[in-house]
Amino acid sequence: MKISFTLNGNAVSVNAEPDAPLLWVLRDELRLTGTKFGCGIAQCGACTVFVNGSTRRSCVTPASSINGGSVTTIEGVNGPEAEAIQAAWEKIDVPQCGYCQSGQVMSAVALLKAKPNPTDEDIDNGMAGNICRCASYVRIRQAIHDAADLASNRREIAADSNVSEATNVGLATASEGASA
Numbered sequence: 001m002k003i004s005f006t007l008n009g010n011a012v013s014v015n016a017e018p019d020a021p022l023l024w025v026l027r028d029e030l031r032l033t034g035t036k037f038g039c040g041i042a043q044c045g046a047c048t049v050f051v052n053g054s055t056r057r058s059c060v061t062p063a064s065s066i067n068g069g070s071v072t073t074i075e076g077v078n079g080p081e082a083e084a085i086q087a088a089w090e091k092i093d094v095p096q097c098g099y100c101q102s103g104q105v106m107s108a109v110a111l112l113k114a115k116p117n118p119t120d121e122d123i124d125n126g127m128a129g130n131i132c133r134c135a136s137y138v139r140i141r142q143a144i145h146d147a148a149d150l151a152s153n154r155r156e157i158a159a160d161s162n163v164s165e166a167t168n169v170g171l172a173t174a175s176e177g178a179s180a
C-alpha cells in the first residue's frame, strides 16, 4: 500500500504493509533512527512520536493509520517548548546511556505544551509512560521544571518586544501624522 503523509514538515510517500508499525517505516524505510525500539508493546515510550500533534507509540501504530496525516519525530520536533527542553536537557546532562531519551524528550515537549508550568505531580503523570532503565527520572523532572522557567522567560521577552514594536509603530505613525 502506498502511504503518503507529512514527516517533519515534508511530504513523503512509502510503500508498506498496512499493518506495518510506523516505527519500522520511520527507521527502515525513511532512515530516521532517532526513534527507538524498546518493548514493541506500547509499554516503554522509547518509540514516542507525534501523530497529528499528539504523542503516539509508533511501535503499535499501523502505517495505514497515518495516511494523509502528519508525523513529527525527534529529528524534526521544534518550537519554543522543544528548544527549552533541549536547552534544559543539555544543561542538566539528563541522559545516561541515552537509549530512552528521544521518547522522553517527545513526551516532555508534549507535557510542556499542555501544561506550561507543570507541578511534580503533573510531570510524574505526564512522563509515567516513559521508562528509563538508567533511572534518570530525577534529572528529567528537574530539566522539565527548568525548561518551563526558560520557556516562560522567552514568552515574556517576546511579549515585551512585541509591546515595544507596537509602541514604536504607534510613535512613528503619530509622528508621520504630526508632520503631514
Ligand code: FES
Pocket: 036, 037, 038, 039, 040, 041, 042, 043, 044, 045, 046, 047, 048, 057, 058, 059, 060
Ligand atoms: S517500543 Fe514502543 S512503547 Fe516501547
Ligand code: FES
Pocket: 095, 096, 097, 098, 099, 100, 101, 131, 132, 133, 134, 135, 136
Ligand atoms: S538514559 Fe539509559 S535508558 Fe534512559
